[in-house]
Amino acid sequence: MRRFLPYALRRRPPAAPPEAKASRAAALVALVAGHRPRWTPLDYAALAREGYGRNPVAQRCVRLVAEAVGQVSFLLHEGGREHVDHPLLALLARPNPRGTGPELLEALAGHLMLAGNAYVEAVALGGEVRELYALRPDRMRVVPGADGWAEAYDYTLGGRTVRFLQQGSPPPILHIALFNPLDDHYGAPPLEAAQMALDLHNAASAWNKALLDNAARPSGALVYGGAGNLSEEQFERLREELESNFSGAGNAGRPLLLEGGLDWRPLSLTPKEMDFLEAKNAAAREIALAFGVPPMMLGIPGDATYANYAEANRVFWRQTALPMARRIGEALAGWLAPAWGGGRLQLVPDLDAVEALAPERESLWRRVTEADFLTADEKRQAVGYGLG
Numbered sequence: 001m002r003r004f005l006p007y008a009l010r011r012r013p014p015a016a017p018p019e020a021k022a023s024r025a026a027a028l029v030a031l032v033a034g035h036r037p038r039w040t041p042l043d044y045a046a047l048a049r050e051g052y053g054r055n056p057v058a059q060r061c062v063r064l065v066a067e068a069v070g071q072v073s074f075l076l077h078e079g080g081r082e083h084v085d086h087p088l089l090a091l092l093a094r095p096n097p098r099g100t101g102p103e104l105l106e107a108l109a110g111h112l113m114l115a116g117n118a119y120v121e122a123v124a125l126g127g128e129v130r131e132l133y134a135l136r137p138d139r140m141r142v143v144p145g146a147d148g149w150a151e152a153y154d155y156t157l158g159g160r161t162v163r164f165l166q167q168g169s170p171p172p173i174l175h176i177a178l179f180n181p182l183d184d185h186y187g188a189p190p191l192e193a194a195q196m197a198l199d200l201h202n203a204a205s206a207w208n209k210a211l212l213d214n215a216a217r218p219s220g221a222l223v224y225g226g227a228g229n230l231s232e233e234q235f236e237r238l239r240e241e242l243e244s245n246f247s248g249a250g251n252a253g254r255p256l257l258l259e260g261g262l263d264w265r266p267l268s269l270t271p272k273e274m275d276f277l278e279a280k281n282a283a284a285r286e287i288a289l290a291f292g293v294p295p296m297m298l299g300i301p302g303d304a305t306y307a308n309y310a311e312a313n314r315v316f317w318r319q320t321a322l323p324m325a326r327r328i329g330e331a332l333a334g335w336l337a338p339a340w341g342g343g344r345l346q347l348v349p350d351l352d353a354v355e356a357l358a359p360e361r362e363s364l365w366r367r368v369t370e371a372d373f374l375t376a377d378e379k380r381q382a383v384g385y386g387l388g
Contacts, residue, residue: 061291068321070106095132116187197286292320
């Protein structure tokens with residue numbers, strides 16, 4: 001006999017879980033990450049040492065970009081209105097007792113240029129963010145969570161590791177990364193893209209130094225045209241004489257006296273045949289290209305892209321320095337906004353404070369001032385200021 005159960009006791013299909021917003025690809029990222037700290041996929045120390053430490057072109061490029069970003073003044077907007085006095089502005093002006101705002105911005109821009117990543121630590125007291133510190137990117141490791149994205153960061157120094165869990169509002173670590181098509185967590189630095197040109201430029205400098213150390217002569221061979229071979233005593237005497245009297249910058253230009261059937265035959269190309277200077281300048285231009293610095297600003301000859309230095313400087317600010325400053329400002333504002341109520345805070349570069357843009361800003365101000373059909377608030381927005 002078939003038995004019927006009351007409706008309330010009948011087995012029902014399981015209810016569908018509530019819909020949650022999440023990336024469908026995050027599970028794949030989680031499988032790849034494996035919930036372990038991931039090392040930066042490039043040797044930051046080697047790149048910084050060979051690039052910033054030993055190459056004058058790369059160092060100047062990094063310093064130009066970083067120092068320009070450090071000079072940028074930011075305006076704070078919220079809901080279209082400008083804040084003249086705000087705790088965030090005070091914090092950025094003096095992020096910690098040991099440093100200033102320009103130093104913090106310069107460090108972040110420099111880390112992005114050299115490592116592709118920049119990290120900021122927020123120190124909170126009583127629920128209020130009091131200090132900001134830039135942390136070295138080579139000491140920081142991403143700890144992926146179950147969803148594949150960073151749930152913590154490990155900072156290692158001197159064999160000790162501190163783990164920063166990304167909890168709280170705001171979380172303790174801000175990670176700014178440049179675009180990297182081959183990595184889900186770490187950015188790709190411009191210095192890595194310039195590595196081949198960097199090696200070529202460094203090798204050319206080392207070759208030039210070795211050439212000067214060897215009396216500025218290309219390598220060659222002394223060929224003995226007599227019968228038989230030199231005795232061991234003759235060979236050693238000849239070698240010692242060449243090393244002591246004809247090598248080194250102090251012996252440059254001394255004549256070489258050949259005797260006993262000896263003949264000098266060069267075995268390498270001369271500097272003129274190698275087009276040495278042009279090859280080095282070409283490598284320098286490629287390094288400058290990777291960092292977004294006009295070669296004219298570095299004094300590299302052979303570049304006539306810009307009519308004058310002022311135009312090159314303006315292009316540098318428009319295409320390199322200001323985009324970097326905007327990226328850092330937007331990241332800082334979005335990260336720290338929850339500390340002050342979670343409003344829509346925006347840190348916008350003050351273009352009127354950039355000396356290189358003064359001519360075009362003056363032209364803009366003139367056009368806006370003469371536009372009688374605009375209200376005062378519309379004119380403020382047109383020149384980049386918030387509502388009054």
